[in-house]
Amino acid sequence: MQRPGKGKTPRRPGPKKASNTERDPVGVYCRIRPLGSEDEECCVEMISSTTIQLHAPDGLKANRNGEYKETQYSFKKVFGINTTQLELFEDVAKPLVEDLIHCKNGLLFTYGVTGSGKTFTMTGSPGEGGLLPRSLDMIFNSIGPFQAKRFVFKPDDKNAMEIQSQVDALLERQKRDSQQAVPKTPSSRQKPDPEFADMISPDEACKSENVDEDGCYSVFVSYIEIYNNYIYDLLEDAPYDPIRPKWLGGSTPVRSNEYVPPQSKILREDQNHNMYVAGCTEVEVKSTEEAFEVFWKGQKKRRIANTQLNRESSRSHSVFTIKLAQAPLDADGDHILQDKNQVNVSQLCLVDLAGSERTNRTRAEGSRLREAGNINQSLMTLRTCMEVLRENQMCGTNKMVPYRDSKVTHLFKNYFDGEGKVRMIVCVNPNADDYEETVLVMRFAEMTQEVEVARPVDRPICGLAPGRRHRNQAFRDELSRRLEERGGPSNAVDDRVLMTQLIESLPDLPTCELVDPADDQTLPRLIEVLERRHQIRQMMTEQFNKTANTVKSMLQQFDSQLSAKDYFLHDQQSKLNEKDKVILSQKTEIERLEKKSKTLEYKIDILQKTTDMYEQDKRALQQELETREQRLQSELSERKRMEQRMQGVVTDTRLKWEKECERRVNAKQLEMQNKLWVKDEKLKQLKAIVTESSSGGSAPTERPEKPERPSRERDRNIQQKRSPSPLPKALPVHPKHRRSHSAGGEKWVDHKPPSNLELDTVMQPIIPNAIKVSTPSEKALSKCHKYVLRHQELASDGEIETKLIKGNVFKTRSGGQTVQFTDIETLKQECPLAPSRKRRSGSAEGPAEVEDIENRAPVASTNSSHGYQKRRKP
Template sequence: MHRPGKGKTPRRPGPRKASNTEKDPVGVYCRIRPLGTEDEECCVEMISSSTIQLHAPDGLKANRNGEYKEMQYSFKKVFGINTTQMELFEDIAKPLVEDLIHCKNGLLFTYGVTGSGKTFTMTGSPGEGGLLPRSLDMLFNSIGPFQAKRFVFKPDDKNGMEIQSQVDALLERQKRDNQPLPTVPKTPSSRQKAADPEFEDMISPEEACKSENVDDDCCYSVFVSYIEVYNNYIYDLLEDTPFDPIRQKAPQSKILREDQNHNMYVAGCTEVEVKSTEEAFEVFWKGQKKRRIANTQLNRESSRSHSVFTVKLVQAPLDADGDHILQDKNQVNVSQLCLVDLAGSERTSRTRAEGSRLREAGNINQSLMTLRTCIEVLRENQMCGTNKMVPYRDSKVTHLFKNYFDGEGKVRMIVCVNPKADDYEETMLVMRFAEMTQEVEVARPVDRPICGLAPGRRHRNQVFRDELSRRLEERGSPSNVDDPDLLNQLMESLPALPPCELVDPSDDHTLPRLIEVLERRHRIRQMMSEHFNKTASTMKSMLQQFDSQLGAKETFIHDQRSKLSEKDKVILNQRAEMDRLEKKTKTLEYKVDILQKTTGMYEQDKRSLEQELETRGNRLQMELSEKRRLEHRMQGMVTDTKLKWEKECERRVNAKQLEMQNKLWVKDEKLKQLKAIVTESSSGRPTERPEKPERPSRDRDCNVGPKRSASPSPLPGNVFKTRSGGQAVQFTDIETLKQECPTGPSRKRRSGSAEGPAQMEDIENRAPMASTSTTVYQKRRKP
């Protein structure tokens, strides 16, 4: 479960989107780069045009006891090692450029392990241009004849565009042309020129392409920007910093802001207006030389930052005459295509990075982990219907592109794979992330509304201009008179000269005829001269009028320049105020950042304490439940033990009572025998020993008791009531066992015989033994 980002600020509610918005999944493509050497072990196999299979290396299988299995992953399309840059552009980037021309945004980024070919896919090399130069070439080939002049569109520093009038744009162009060119301290060497490839070397003319669906009733302008995200800080790669040979100034990081349409942008980022592919590629290469790269154990030129090259296309419709741009800011459409080259994920155990390289690797991995977390939360919200907060703010990369995942354009991802066996584990993690990304859906961008003017305005205006130019060229005059065909008619009405040969001095016919023709020609020439004079006066008056208009325009321009100088002063003051406010804003943002970090630390401590409290509470609940369970168990054991001891005590009491009764009975018998002996010895005559009363036998018939006398006697035992309402008798008599020899004489002796004491001793010795043979009889009586 992810933890929410630190220091979240509540987002202002934007325009609510319709619930029935159509969505498209994120397009994920895979490109496999060739191996470095032929004998190198390969762990990636292309199964089909949309599926690849990963094989675990032999050494890894042996070390992990066959834990890794062959896994297959599917993509929208898989490009093998023989895929050209042109084929890759046709399938992935070309549709995004088409959408860019039709006012739709797009995001294309490369993802993969370090050294997997991401920078080559995006930039390319001489003769094999990547997606970025090919996208620029297609864009300018499509809108080339329909571009507006420079400074007609101008950024407003709030992620928007303003339209300037023709005069303001002309003045700004003149102001720029009059600025001195920056002095170059040193002429670039041939080695540096070789390191800066020209655009002509990237793409051959045969591979050039263009879009045929371009609205020719619009004017277009292209603005490019180039930034990098290094250690989670944003830096402008196109920013011109003054060169100081003594103390070089470190580049200033930029901040992210949200415009009025809730779109994220980099505040203060340089946006350069370009008019050709060569110019745009030159700007890109200028920023590319400032990008941070380093030599690591895995890549000789490893990117240490995430680079973002943004192509912003501005278009506005022409007016009804098709001459100028419609001066309506609401009709200006701005679309952008972001080409992102993400830094590769890497393990420090393999790169053996230390110091700053270790910190760079940690920040790279952290930003990529945040991207994965955002994709996971988006996927969970869409598939499970949850409404968890996506932690865009945890990283500058995800915060910058959150609008695309919220439905502001198409998203395309190219997963670059290095098939060597050493990258197997990292490649497997990349494949899992790519598989998860394909399940995220992004809202399909809608078409922008088109102005209500009639189409074909530019074409009609161009046809009219061509026809007017042709007619002026045919007439040889920049202006017309009242009768434009008069000059042609006069030229055609000139009479031809008659033959002038005089054969006879008296010829009166030829000379008069010649004089007549010459007079006619003279009159026609006078008419032509008058016509030319009239035309000249007309032209002179037009020139005077034009001069007066020109003077008025110069006066107007002078007034505008004075106003412009005043506005420049106001702008300078406002810029100074803006700089002051910017510094104050940065200070406050720094304080806010510190407070956010402090709040994050407190929130983390709070979560840890809450978690510890919850753990202790659960432990206490478990202890209480265990205690209650033990109490119930002990109560049951106490009850069982109590019942057991009560029964045991009752049994022992009964046994003790029986034992005491037996002892009492034995004493009574001894006393009777002793009394009988004493009585016999005192009388001096032998008397027969009284017979010992018989004890009840062990017969099961309890209805017959021992016979002690003829008269009825009470029952020899205890009587108690039963549950059924009857009575039970507990006999307490003692059974005495006697043994007689069947062949010997009778054991009866007289009182005077010598065996009397022996017989008494025998009785005394046998009496205790009788207690061991005690039997309790119970008799139930019915009432």
């Protein structure tokens, strides 16, 4: 598996709407600095290792209720006044350095009021090194044995990193070495810069144990400052008039009016949407001392000034960036793999923010006032960005974060979008004079802890076998050992020593000047010396030939071994090629099978979905079938009940009509008999009158009555039993009707529930002087003496039956009202085709219904305990 990116700063993949990315809150720590003197009032108290409490000073203690203001704030960890720089580094910065070595980015910045100890926390002082020098020390202690040579990694101008070959890197080194300028002699007024040994003791050195030994590393550093919302490069070679702290050997903090600032830099966005400073100087460093020296070179150019609150106040935001470029070794473990796709660049930004301050306390004027305004504006923009980020994350909104309103937020936009871990150290001055500013800082820190940043993912390593460097070193050691055992290198060393001794043993040539022709000593001495030198030369030649033969034999032996190894390697290579072919064929087959498996899985998914759809349809149809069967069964049972009911109704109707016909026939017979009897009586009276008139006033002679027939006498008795009067009389017609006894002069409460139905009939209860209510109330009952409730229900034949439940209203002792029910009146409407039971039974007692036989008009009746009241329906 290959690492992503082409030598560029690693970037998290684009944001996903379906957020499955793990997120971590911004880590916020708090550090409390000691008071300047014992006379100062303290307003900060450390409650626990994670909580501090702020006490308002005497002038601000009482609020509106006269109570004391005491607020508590919690952090990831709180460091008290006795915390050492090492303890702070191990808890805060050490995890970021380990992430840097493992290709993860990090951002660490200090925040607080002016004079709260931000620069001391970040930089430190002699004997108490801060987070920055300790981070550099840990990096070089971890990657020291695995560093690449200088200029092997080369940054380009687009925030990316390139790899040069060994030859190009060597030429670059020679070129830079020849261009090295002679260092200038420091001025007599300045002291030498502090060394790294003065900042950190060897006992406090830290090291990461989880370093990839199969990679090569290079460290690049850059140092910028953001002054008045402009970016300046502190490592750029330009004329500068720095103001240095006195403990660094600087002069008094007064800046010259003739100072001209250098050219500002601009922010740009690379192809991976990462922000960087265009044209910023990046220096490759190979040791902690060298990196520390570069840092102090830029630190001397940083803008500081003397204010009322801080003698050496930072007037700008400084950003020290450590870039770590790393690439894996090749398969032999000897050189860096020449593949830009395998280069990873991670960076750690250490930011020292300028302190927030109030101009009414610093009494700033002129340029100091402008600096303070720009500092406060940039810090306000940082607060605004944090607030918008928190609102977007907690409320689900999508507001635009104003990163571009300040260079500080614009530069670190990628970190808050998920490029790495973010840590903040809130520095607090417990002096009561800084209480109001400290409260604002605490609120910002508390709000920042709720902002979440995407957790950086682990970068995959290249697909080479691990332990390549170790195997290469072991091979070299074994080769040297075997050469020493065979005597090759040792004999060669002896031969060189012998040759050196022979050359040194060559006698010096004597003086060859002949002054006296008779001199017979100079020439023999010269001849002797030359012969001796000739002998030594012959010995050297023999020794050289011997050594040459030995080396030749060794070379031949090495050639034979190399040929054997080449043959063996060729054989192994052929076997590997065959295996590769087999593996390739297997891989092809596996890919084919995987594709087939995916296709089958896709088909299975489709079939499963189709089966699920059919199952759902089947269940729906089964439910619908069951519902219809139940409905059919209910309809069948209802039909059977209706048939039984209709059979019963037909049977009852037939019986009713048979009885009714018999009754009507009997009635007609009686009527005809009555008519005949009446005619007979009239004839008798007429005969008597005629007889009296014919007799002329004489006493009428009584005619003996003719005995009636037994049948007529029986019929007359039956008619007298059925009818109280011998002749049917018409019902009296009254102009006014009283439907019930409730039509008296008393006042009634007519309680008619809303559920009652209006019946289309004339037989409706009429209650004068009534108060109609749907719900009874004490007020209505107090005004009346009578109470009636209308109750409707279904009778046995399916008709609506209305009952009037009546009662008297009495007052209770407690002042309330009570009702005592005394009567129930029933109103019922019947159909003429369905005669009542009394009429069917032929009972002559109290007819409850009158029927017009000829016109077939129904008549309603009322039946109450008071009597009967009948009205014919028109």
